[in-house]
Amino acid sequence: MKKITLLTAACCFFMATAVQAETLKILTWKGYAPQVLIEKFEKDTGIKVEATYSNNEEMIAKLRATRGAGFDLAQPSQDRISSVQEKYKIYQPVDYGKIDAKLFIPSMLDAVKANTRVGDKSYAVPFCWGTSGLIVNSDKAADADDWSALLDPKYKGRISYRLKRPTLIAMGYALGYDPFALYSDAKGYKEMLDKVAEELIRTKPLVKNYWANGDALLESMRSGEVFVAMAWDNGGWKLHDENKAIDFKAPKKGALGWIDTFAIPAKAKNIDAAYKWINFMMAPENAGYFTSQEKVPTASLDANAHVSAEVRANFERSFPKETIDNIKWYPPVPAKLEIMEGKILDKIKAAK
Amino acid sequence: MKSGFRLSFWLFLAPVLLWLFLLIVLPHIDLLLLSFRGENDMGDLVWTFDNYKNFFIEPIYWNTFVRTALYAIVTTFCTFVLALPVSFYIVKLARPRTRGFLTVLLLLPFWVSELVRVYGWMILLRESGVLNYFLLKTGLVQQPVEMLYNDATMIMGLVYTSMLFMVVPLISAMESLDDSLIEAASDLEASRFTILRTIIIPHCKPGITSGAIVVFMLALGNYLTPNLMGGKNSLWFTEQIYNQFIASFNWNQGAAFGFLLLLLSSGIIWIGLKLSRQRLGEVAA
Amino acid sequence: MANDLSVRNLIRSFGDFTAVDNISFDVPQGSFFSILGPSGCGKTTLLRMIAGFDEPSSGTISIRERDMRGVPPNKRPVNLVFQHLALFPMMDVAENIGFGLKRRGMNSAEIARRTETILERVDLPGYGKKQIRQLSGGQKQRVAIARCLVMEPSVLLLDEPLGALDLKLREQMKVELKKLQAKVGTTFIYITHDQSEALVMSDRIAVMNEGHFEQVGSPRELYSDPQTPFVARFVGDNNVWSGEVTESGERLTVRTGEDLLFRTRSHESYEKGSRVDLFLRPEAFRIEPTDSTDLNTFEVDVKTILFDGANSRLLTVMPGGHELLVSLPQNRQFDHIKPGDRILLGWHPDAGLCFKV
CATH class of the missing domain: 2.40.50.140 (Nucleic acid-binding proteins)
Known part of the structure; x- marks a missing residue:
């Protein structure tokens, strides 16, 4: 009797691991694992892909709760890796030998390596990049060209932004600070945050709502309820396809540039599949397909040939050379800033 | 015989106890421990009361809780005021066949997720929404009105979500109310309002209390509705807990807030029971 | 003697079914009048129309010469003792009895005085603070009657109030009710399907069948000289x-x-x-x-x-x-x-x- 039970238990265990060996669990952003590419990957390798959609904060919280288990691959932004890794140890170092370096834009690969270094190990490779800036309805708000438009009484009730840390940083720029320079100066950063909070509370009556869901924001822009919003560039481009008056605008003080990465959770089960997926996604035709779909450029070196013409047109329209040079790239976030920012965000939301 | 009964009793109880222990008690103990941990200036984890102290020292946390609790009470009251005539109609006035239909109608919104329900409201109420379209068409307004993102809309959303949880206990309480009591009161020269105040409400008191507890807890613990419909001024206490856990990575503070929510809401319910001179056991029975 | 209640050509129909079919009768002041009939004969419908819980299809009901058409139950000078008494379980005896007086806006000292007087009248002195569930069946009965009598109605309606009691108590209550009515002098209209209750207590009885009155008369007349086969079969x-x-x-x-x-x-x-x-x-x-x-x-x-x-x-x-x-x-x-x-x-x-x- 006992033997049978043991045997059954053992069988179950092996079957469970066997099934898991054939699956790749990705914790990523919506749109980062297009269905077409998932199917292609499954056909090529026989590995089943399960994607869970999330955002930076929730990705970290999920991995922290399981101490880095439950997923084989995660896609956090590069600035949110090093301090989190130092504290919670939720990732494992990337074995760059298993990465096909030829597929990457070398400068970007090096930058991400440098930015995600903890001790003498690095923890991520770049996947794609983009910026936060303004989405403007130029029929209604033709002269909105900088972050300060979000504080402008002219657009009362027609302004929308997220109540999240990028907004605080954008407002820091709007008020004449250099937030990224203040990262290392906690006291100066706090002063800036207080000033930003004061300004955002003062101008609260101008805001229609704090958007939380990207699709909902696009709908508000589309229906003409919102004229100026802080949002990601690809959202603006999506709207531009439908209505030429609406477009993404990089603010004069510089759009905020982010890079999303591939990072491998500490207790990932199927590491080989994770590397296979990374190399698969960075292959020019796949990366190009992704960019055409989501309007998000990648770190893939030769993907441009596979990107549709209109997406390239979007990019060229919004990002002339000097605008690209003006992009403010997020440096790694030092620990402790988030608690400070959290308090400020609560304060703004609670204020009347 | 007796020991046999005992054994089967424990056998049946075991899964329940196990479930309670593994899924409720154990995580809560973990959270409780977490809530008493914090970083000192050196960045090391130490035992501390700071997380609880923060709640009382920082006016923003305290105010958010008070605000959340007050709105939850207002929601409970509005739900009650709306649910009372609805359940009275269903139990005492509607014909048996209509009764079933009406009950299903009440249940219907719960066949979709809360998120979908809230988005439904948003489509209806937004500036370019359905309601404004008709108001403009009929010439009742000249400019579209923004009906979302204010406290009244948020409370309406919460009331809508909570309605069923008030109506169901009220219906079961009212079913046991003998019609002749209402007629007797009417015969003794009582007006409709007096009958409501002196006969129907006292009779339904256990139902009202259990409904009110559920609605209050649901409103207090709601996250989506205040966040999506309440817009920019509606910091709800649950959102603060979420923010501590997710945005600020401060699990210790979040855990402390969670426990404070548990304690304070239990306290409010206790006060409510004391004021209406009831005991929890009576209500549950 | 004046009539407390006059009913003329009263009809109540529900669709095709006529529950009360062209009934006319008078109840003189101070008398004990019973309506006796098998269940389903329409007597409860008749009573509910007198109390105001139901509206006649046609015909008139006058109480002390006042037409009751359109007068809601809480404005009629009649009170009803319900079949299952309908005492308010959430109130004590005194609150039950004082309920109607309070609605009239009487001050509480006067209510207390009258409540005590009526409790003595029904032989329950000092029962004011008791809860309803502490009372026996017969005591509940008397509280229900007291609650109506304290309102000093022109007419007291009783809807088979003895039905829920056991036999012994029922026999006893018959006599008590008769005595009580004689003592207070209020006009009682009593409906029942129990001929013995009707015969013992009533001054006059109307025998009702299929919506109409078969015969109205004193108990002796009904017993010794029935006018229809139905009365002959049903009474005695x-x-x-x-x-x-x-x-x-x-x-x-x-x-x-x-x-x-x-x-x-x-x-x-x-x-x-x-x-x-x-x-x-x-x-x-x-x-x-x-x-x-x-x-x-x-x-x-x-x-x-x-x-x-x-x-x-x-x-x-x-x-x-x-x-x-x-x-x-x-x-x-x-x-x-x-x-x-x-x-x-x-x-x-x-x-x-x-x-x-």
């Missing part, structure tokens, strides 16, 4: 033969199914050959009559003795199998009768009554 016990008139006149001669010839009376003269039902009360029989002149006589077999003290009967069976109930006076004269005996029965033609079928 009766033996029934069906037969055929063989001889017309002031006294009819009826041939029964057993081929017996009986002389009997009737309210009107029926022609020879008419089919009739002949009714005879159990107490009309004389057992083994010594002098059988003028009596209808015949022999029966005793089947059983139904002993019930003063109300004892013989169950007898005629040769054809027809069963008869015969009163058995407990004066020891008939102690010798045993089941299986053949006995002679006689009855006087004035005691029987026949109706054409």
Whole structure:
């Protein structure tokens, strides 16, 4: 009797691991694992892909709760890796030998390596990049060209932004600070945050709502309820396809540039599949397909040939050379800033 | 015989106890421990009361809780005021066949997720929404009105979500109310309002209390509705807990807030029971 | 004497069904008036229309000469004691009794005084602070009546209030209710399906059947001189033969199914050959009559003795199998009768009554 039970238990265990060996669990952003590419990957390798959609904060919280288990691959932004890794140890170092370096834009690969270094190990490779800036309805708000438009009484009730840390940083720029320079100066950063909070509370009556869901924001822009919003560039481009008056605008003080990465959770089960997926996604035709779909450029070196013409047109329209040079790239976030920012965000939301 | 009964009793109880222990008690103990941990200036984890102290020292946390609790009470009251005539109609006035239909109608919104329900409201109420379209068409307004993102809309959303949880206990309480009591009161020269105040409400008191507890807890613990419909001024206490856990990575503070929510809401319910001179056991029975 | 209640041509129909069919009657001030009928005869509908919980389809109800059309229940000078009493369980006895007075805006000292007075009146002094669930059935009954009486209604309506009580208590309450009514002098309208309740308590009784009144009269009139076969069957016990008139006149001669010839009376003269039902009360029989002149006589077999003290009967069976109930006076004269005996029965033609079928 006992033997049978043991045997059954053992069988179950092996079957469970066997099934898991054939699956790749990705914790990523919506749109980062297009269905077409998932199917292609499954056909090529026989590995089943399960994607869970999330955002930076929730990705970290999920991995922290399981101490880095439950997923084989995660896609956090590069600035949110090093301090989190130092504290919670939720990732494992990337074995760059298993990465096909030829597929990457070398400068970007090096930058991400440098930015995600903890001790003498690095923890991520770049996947794609983009910026936060303004989405403007130029029929209604033709002269909105900088972050300060979000504080402008002219657009009362027609302004929308997220109540999240990028907004605080954008407002820091709007008020004449250099937030990224203040990262290392906690006291100066706090002063800036207080000033930003004061300004955002003062101008609260101008805001229609704090958007939380990207699709909902696009709908508000589309229906003409919102004229100026802080949002990601690809959202603006999506709207531009439908209505030429609406477009993404990089603010004069510089759009905020982010890079999303591939990072491998500490207790990932199927590491080989994770590397296979990374190399698969960075292959020019796949990366190009992704960019055409989501309007998000990648770190893939030769993907441009596979990107549709209109997406390239979007990019060229919004990002002339000097605008690209003006992009403010997020440096790694030092620990402790988030608690400070959290308090400020609560304060703004609670204020009347 | 007796020991046999005992054994089967424990056998049946075991899964329940196990479930309670593994899924409720154990995580809560973990959270409780977490809530008493914090970083000192050196960045090391130490035992501390700071997380609880923060709640009382920082006016923003305290105010958010008070605000959340007050709105939850207002929601409970509005739900009650709306649910009372609805359940009275269903139990005492509607014909048996209509009764079933009406009950299903009440249940219907719960066949979709809360998120979908809230988005439904948003489509209806937004500036370019359905309601404004008709108001403009009929010439009742000249400019579209923004009906979302204010406290009244948020409370309406919460009331809508909570309605069923008030109506169901009220219906079961009212079913046991003998019609002749209402007629007797009417015969003794009582007006409709007096009958409501002196006969129907006292009779339904256990139902009202259990409904009110559920609605209050649901409103207090709601996250989506205040966040999506309440817009920019509606910091709800649950959102603060979420923010501590997710945005600020401060699990210790979040855990402390969670426990404070548990304690304070239990306290409010206790006060409510004391004021209406009831005991929890009576209500549950 | 003035009438407290006058009902004229009252009709209440529900779709095709007519629950109350053209009823008119008057109830004089201070009397005990009962409406007696089987369940489903429309008596509750009638009562609810008087109380104001239901509206007549046509006809008028006046209380003390005031037309009650459109007057809601809480504005009518009548009060109703409900079948299941409908005492408010969330209030104590005093609050129940004071409920109506409070609605009139009376001050609490006066309410307390009147409550205590009425509790004494119904023999429950000092019961004010008791909870309803602490009372016995009879006490609840009296509280329910007190709660109505304290309102000093023109008419007190009672909807089978003794129905829920056990037999012993019911017998006792009948007498108490009668005494109470005599003491307070309020007009009582009492509806019941129990003929004994109606006969014991009432000054006048209306027998109701299928929406109309069969007969209105004093208990004695109803018992000894029923005007319709329904009343004859429903009020008190009766033996029934069906037969055929063989001889017309002031006294009819009826041939029964057993081929017996009986002389009997009737309210009107029926022609020879008419089919009739002949009714005879159990107490009309004389057992083994010594002098059988003028009596209808015949022999029966005793089947059983139904002993019930003063109300004892013989169950007898005629040769054809027809069963008869015969009163058995407990004066020891008939102690010798045993089941299986053949006995002679006689009855006087004035005691029987026949109706054409």
